[in-house]
Amino acid sequence: MAQDSGTRTLISQAQLQRGPGRAIYWTLLAVVIIGFTLVFLGPLYWMVTGALKSGQEIAQTPPSLFPQDPQWQNYADAWNNLALAKLLFNTFYYAAGAVLFQLVFDTAAAYSLSKLRPVFGNAILGMMLATLMIPAMVLIVPQYVTVIDLPIVHISLLDSPFAIWLPLVANAFNIFLLKRFFDSIPEDLMAAALMDGATPLRTLWSIILPMSRPILGVVSIFAVTAVWKDFLWPKLVMPSPETRTVSVGIYAFAGGTPMNVVIAASVIAAIPTVIIFLIFQRNIMSGLTAGGLKG
């Protein structure tokens, strides 16, 4: 991915630099830049500014490009009436816990499968990967029934953050991603550590993990965005208003709240993931394409 500027693509460098090719290239580039900005950024602009319009202005034809009299009150109403601070805090809390649980359990499992290789390891990995074939909607009902009455211990996880954290640990994609990365760490390093008498835990902590920062970053970012974007599962297992996530909370209020206030709340709900994306876009994009699709 690093040397993509030099490789030959569909159209040769020479063709793009000669007379007509050059003109076509720059025209097309300009058209695409403007077009993509309108298509992908335009709706977001419409959303942010639309939430600043008054009820009358939003209903006027043709719609105005800039809010004539910005109603900052809409954003304040969204923040106060929907208790967004609480909803955002809940979502942060679930996301942070999800990162922690996934990092601890999935890293340990991937390390074991990659380096310790106990008996039945491959069978277990196979059964984990098989879950990737099962669509989430197929499992939603039995999963819900399981969570409200856990087998053997018979406790309900309803309204408990564990109902979000523990099912997220069962993420075969993460384990696969981590295992592939650990597989690329030379065995000599492991062997040297074991020779020096390091325990497997110490080897993981002092040798493997420091080398795996990029992949741990990718897994963490995916965990945060997964919690932030998820809707149906948190809606089912976090039924009370105090434990809702931000998406579910906005949905619950959407019926009885003015349209512009709902949009203002939607804008606020989207800010954290957009910021995460702008900061970590390189990691996210490389993680996405490294995800074994060309394995």
Place this chain on the structure above:
Amino acid sequence: MAITSAPGAIRAASRPAPSSPAGRQRTSLGRKVRDNLTGHAFLIGAVLCFAVFSWYPMVRGIVMSFQRTRRGETTWVGWDNYLRILDDPSFWTAWKNTFYFTVLALVLGYAVPFFVAILLNEFRHAKGYLRILVYLPVMLPPASALFLFKFYAYDPSDAGLFNAILKALGLPTSQWMQSPDMTMPAMVIASTWMNMGGAVLIYLAALQNIPGELYEAAELDGAGVWRRIRHVTIPQTRLILALLAMLQIVATMQLFIEPLILANGAGAEDSATSVAYLIYQHGFFQNDLNGAAALGVIMLVVLAGFSAVYLRLTAKQD
């Protein structure tokens, strides 16, 4: 990515060679047991989570679909749940809608990202900016993005964003979600806008792995741009194209949040009801968890059918 798989002979290499044959027997057996126990100790957390929240629910879903629970009493009812589900006219409407969505989404959400990726791959400037733009909507919470579409884009009056654009271009405006004919296309547009970034980035990575010499050779043979796409680009990315088609079908079959938010569930004249929405309705509103489980099993069987066809087709091509 320079990740090469090198699983290894660590077990053989890591141990100091034992001094005597007798000592070797004992230590290696004790070691083996201990090493395996350590290995499983590291696995146990993840394995328990998979067992409780993935493997067990899978089995339980199938079992539930043959049971009926009334007033706390669970009895075996054979195929009753399935027969009841099949008898419900909304079952067939939901499948019709879901397939319609899948086909539309394949046309729009599958072909468009491929050509967008081919285009982006040719640009020598603004690469980063264009990639960020395409992927930005993927990062929005779907509920946020869908409220934007519902209230601003698909406003059926002339004040709505899409209708204002259509009007400015002199085209007829639409009722969007209020018109049964437009419900599905409108949901596909919203869904494609939200999700196409992932596919574009994956295609881009695949395009960058095509050896440049192939284009070179094709050009020397006098192949134009279109022929180069047909005879070099598409064959070279065939596996990724097939894989993403499969993933896309699995994803679109689970259509849920779009109908829930954009169409308040069923939509005008049931034009938005999806199979996933039906599962949700049965399970959580009609107090019919067993029927919902049966619907889930039917969905799984249909997807398994698609997977079988997919494996057949890709195996033949190789």
